[in-house]
Amino acid sequence: MVIGLALQGDCMVDYKIERAATGIEGFDALVEGGLPRGTNVLLTGAPGTGKSIFVLEYLYQGALNGENGLYISVDSSLPMIRQQAKLFGWDIEKLEQEGKLFFLQVPLDKMKFNLFEMIESVKKQIGAKRVVFDSLATFAINLDLFTIPLGYAGSIASSVSVDSARDNSTITDKGDKIFYTGNSEKRMIFLILAELRNLGTTNLVITYGDLSGNQLTVDGVSEFECDGIIQMHNELIGAKRMRSMEIVKMRDTNNSPYIHDVQLSSAGFVIKPAEELKL
Ligand SMILES: Nc1ncnc2c1ncn2[C@@H]1O[C@H](COP(=O)(O)OP(=O)(O)OP(=O)(O)O)[C@@H](O)[C@H]1O
Numbered sequence: 001m002v003i004g005l006a007l008q009g010d011c012m013v014d015y016k017i018e019r020a021a022t023g024i025e026g027f028d029a030l031v032e033g034g035l036p037r038g039t040n041v042l043l044t045g046a047p048g049t050g051k052s053i054f055v056l057e058y059l060y061q062g063a064l065n066g067e068n069g070l071y072i073s074v075d076s077s078l079p080m081i082r083q084q085a086k087l088f089g090w091d092i093e094k095l096e097q098e099g100k101l102f103f104l105q106v107p108l109d110k111m112k113f114n115l116f117e118m119i120e121s122v123k124k125q126i127g128a129k130r131v132v133f134d135s136l137a138t139f140a141i142n143l144d145l146f147t148i149p150l151g152y153a154g155s156i157a158s159s160v161s162v163d164s165a166r167d168n169s170t171i172t173d174k175g176d177k178i179f180y181t182g183n184s185e186k187r188m189i190f191l192i193l194a195e196l197r198n199l200g201t202t203n204l205v206i207t208y209g210d211l212s213g214n215q216l217t218v219d220g221v222s223e224f225e226c227d228g229i230i231q232m233h234n235e236l237i238g239a240k241r242m243r244s245m246e247i248v249k250m251r252d253t254n255n256s257p258y259i260h261d262v263q264l265s266s267a268g269f270v271i272k273p274a275e276e277l278k279l
């Protein structure tokens with residue numbers, strides 16, 4: 001990820017992090033040009049703050065600019081996502097036909113679904129550079145349905161040791177991979193985030209906390225495990241709800257410390273530059 005580091009005397013020059021420009025109007029300026037590549041960035045916020053639309057636009061802009069994308073949906077149905085895109089004039093069906101975008105609906109009616117075999121196979125099939133996961137919170141509610149690879153050669157997750165009695169989990173050894181199905185929400189979240197990072201793609205992972213926005217996630221662990229956090233707000237000011245967003249953290253980035261006004265126009269998101277605080 002670090003593409004250049006040279007020390008000349010006491011002076012550090014040409015030190016750059018590779019970034020994936022989201023292409024969302026006004027956003028990239030808040031994070032030095034884009035999301036650090038190969039990371040998991042959490043996108044959190046109350047219902048209706050625009051999380052699903054934001055990740056859809058991230059994938060749409062990426063696909064138009066040569067970066068294929070995978071949308072993993074636990075929450076919304078694919079027809080609903082396609083309809084939402086149409087309302088913004090984003091022809092995602094064409095991009096799907098061209099193999100630039102793939103929408104994966106996670107079935108919640110199948111027991112012990114091997115999510116990661118599915119994700120890895122689609123990622124290879126389309127050569128995805130961007131992945132979005134919608135949402136971690138809904139995944140956590142249904143986690144007893146999922147099986148996650150616990151370890152295989154080269155996997156970050158292989159360092160995890162599991163006490164299956166404590167976790168009330170099942171571990172299945174299939175030769176090259178060991179699979180885990182457990183009831184420990186924190187461990188499953190840790191594993192899914194490790195596997196998403198292992199894909200090498202730049203990922204936006206949706207979740208939510210409480211309605212006040214004080215609690216970033218319901219699981220209490222993903223905010224520490226992820227490399228960045230974007231929080232969306234939809235605050236009641238007078239008689240009107242006002243959209244805004246902030247970068248709560250972004251590793252390796254001198255990110256904007258401000259809360260930025262956000263508009264959701266007929267063409268998608270517009271993030272406004274912050275007004276300097278006058279002290
Ligand atoms: N075509 C549109 N033009 C402008 N705003 C829209 C349009 N379509 C939806 N919206 C706004 O976006 C909101 C929904 O955004 P989105 O589905 O991304 O929210 P979300 O944060 O994912 O919510 P949830 O947590 O419930 O999934 C709507 O409540 C509406 O205010």
Ligand SMILES: [Mg+2]
Binds near residue numbers: 052053075
């Ligand atoms: Mg949503």
